[in-house]
Amino acid sequence: MARANIAVRKMPSPAAHPPGGRIVQVQGQNPEGPAFSIELVTPESATGLLQHKRPSAAENTNAINAYAEAMRDGRWILNGMPIILSRGGILLDGVQRLRACIKAGVPFLTVLAQNIPDDVLHTIDQQRRRSFAGVLEARGIPHAHALQSALVKLIRYDDGKMLRGAGTAAWSRMDRVLTANPDLEQAVKMSLESEATALSEAVRTPLLFMGFRTDKAATRRFLDAIAFPDKHSPMEPGARIRDLIDITRGDPATRLKPVNLFALCIKALNATISGEHLRSYTWIDRTVNPTKGEDFPHLEGYSGLTDPGHEGDAEETTRSLQAAVQRLSDEDGVFPLAIEDIGPEMAEAYLTHNTRNRKIVAAHVDAIARDIRAGNWMMNAQPICFSRSGRLLNGQHRLSAVVQAGEAIEVPVMRGLPEEAYDTYDIHAKKGPQLGAAFDNFGDRPLIAAAAVLLWKRELKPAGTRNAKPTPAEVMKIVEQHPRLLEMRTFGRKMIEFGRGSVLAYAAYCIERDDPELGRIFLERFETGADLPRGHLILELRKRMQILRRERTGQDDQLREVLSAWARFREHPDLDRLNED
Structure with a gap:
């Protein structure tokens, strides 16, 4: 049943709150319980709140940039997700939003939650990771994932960031650009219906969009030559690209990466438009070969996406938000x-x-x-x-x-x-592993959390669960109930050249738990490899683990290798050589 006895009252903003007028506060009967209010956070007050952040609260640059752009655009909406302060005045959640407010130089309207227990930190933000395609699907827009993929690639192209490490545009920008370029949805539909399926959809869709804005007839000819090369001259640019795709497709070592294929297709489409056909089309990524590399090619005549840019004016945004706070403060009734x-x-x-x-x-x-x-x-x-x-x-x-x-x-x-x-819930940053305030100054939180996840999956996972991972509460309970696992992080760190730290920490915990005395001997020999005869199973384990590490083998394979060697050693601890086992 819902609690109906929630009081509403107006009050001046207390010193710990962002300054700037009255707020509306909601509080239950218990004065020690949670209190919620709507606040206008300014860059100045954001700076003050950040002084109370947790020591381990790191900055997420991508999230800050995405938030700041949305705030500057006036697209940041009061969505119910609060800035959270603990009973002790510690900022539990909201660091990235406050940093973005400072970066954008404009205020934002938010819910502020106060007097929240400090020990809820590990439960905050357990949402699934989402994508902009999820927003589009919810709007009923067809082919959402293909549309998002094309949008990302076209924005990168316009920004001159097609090469490695380009990152992804902020969702507010993608939304703005999509609205300003309605023909992109039609281009996606046409691409998915195209018979030029030899050309991957990730390349075909942005190329079709760009080509149709430049020369529709030439673009149709280019895609037709890829789909039906026998209908065209062998020197037709589309036919030459089809030959290149067919030649490289069978071998993963030679198969063209999407960015390389996109660059070659732009060169070939330019040739189709100009009628100057080449015998071959090549492009070398400058980030791979600085000496012989080239800039990413430009499609002649293509002027880029329509991007209205930042629509918000900082002063106007501030005035409208202040007016919204005043309206909320003046309203009576149920909050x-x-x-x-x-x-x-x-x-x-x-x-x-x-x-x-x-x-x-x-x-x-x-x-x-x-x-x-x-x-x-x-x-x-x-x-x-x-x-x-x-x-x-x-x-x-x-x-x-x-x-x-x-x-x-x-x-x-x-x-x-x-x-x-x-739409705004999707741009909220997702957090890494949280182990609560007790571990705030603990530097190995990710390693310990990952080791605890391994233990849960192998020993505690309920039968029949689907793609399951432990919850933060379950991870915390494992750390509390298995203190020796926490101590084994040191072994995992020391052995990092042989495998993932979390895998080796958990493996060491299992080995020592199986047989403390013999396990200690095995782990010492595994760590040093000293004074072991040639062919000893622990020396072979060290070699094998280094190979798996270089090949970036998954954690299950690494763990299986260590525990298999331990099982053999435990059965015959006195044997020195593999061939005697």
Whole structure:
């Protein structure tokens, strides 16, 4: 049942809050409980809040840039995702958004959650990683993944960043460019219907879009020559590209990478347009060969995407946001956020409003349901979000997990958000492994978290679970219940040339747990390789592990190799040579 006794009151912004006027605060009957407010965060107040960040809170440059661009464009929307402060005044969540506010030089409107328990850190942001294609699918746009792929490639082309390490454009920019270039959707449709399937779709779609803006007849001729080379002269540029594709296709070592094929196709399309046919088409990536390399080729006559650029004016954005805060402060009535106890029946009712959303990931639902059944669920201030029309915008996995677990959870619920808020959840940065405040100054968090995941998958994973990973709460419990695993991180770090640190830490833990005394001998010999006769199984293990490391073999294969050698050593510890085993 939802708690209806939530009070609404106006109050001046306290010193710890961003300055700049009154706010509306929602607080339950317990004054020590969570408190939520809507705040206008300015670059100055963001700087103040960042002074209270956790020591381990690192910056995510890509997220900061994406947020800052959205803020400058005036596309940052109040979406219910809060800046979170703990009971001790520590900034638990929001570092990237605050950094972006400073970078953009404009304020943003957000929910501020205060008085949240410090120990919920590991539960914050357990959302699945999402893509811009998911946003497009939810809008009902067909061929969303192909459209996103073409959009990314065309933006990189315009930016002159087609070569290695180019990164991906911010989602706000992709959305802006897509709106300004409606013919891209038609180009994707035509590309998917094209018979030139020998040319990969990742190259064919952006090339068709660019070509149709330059010379439709020449582009059609080029793609027809790729699809039906026998209908054209052997010197036809499209036919020459088809020959190159066919020659290199069979061998992974010679198969053309998409960026190389795209460059060659641009050269060949230029030749089709000009009528100056060449015997061969070549291009060398400058990042691979600085001496003989070339710049990425330009399609003659193509002027690029229509990009309206940053639409927002900093002063106008500030004024409009301040006006929004004033309106919220002046309004009476029910604030659109409440803390609710949501049981299976309520969750099912809420899920009936789950329209035009992303596909539900069963493994993610399973993970949350396990936390609920195990009593690990924690109210962490991240709300279930509904739009003004009542559509469920964010929270489908948590609600589905409540239904699956058959138990209730306590969670904030925010209503009355704009429909446009749906897209903004996808640009929120996803965090790496979080082990709670106790590990804030611990430098090996990723290694320990990865080792704990291995232990869970091999020893604790429930039978029949789908593509399962442990939840942060399960990872923390493993670390607490297996302190020796934490200590084995040192062995994993020392042996990094032989395998992944997490694999070797977990393997060492298993070996020592099997037989502490003999395991210590095995690990010492594995670490040093000293005084072992030629052909000894531990020397062979060291060689094999180095080969697997160079070949970047998966962690399962690395772990299997170590534990197999340990099993043989444990059975015959006195034998020195492989051939005597």
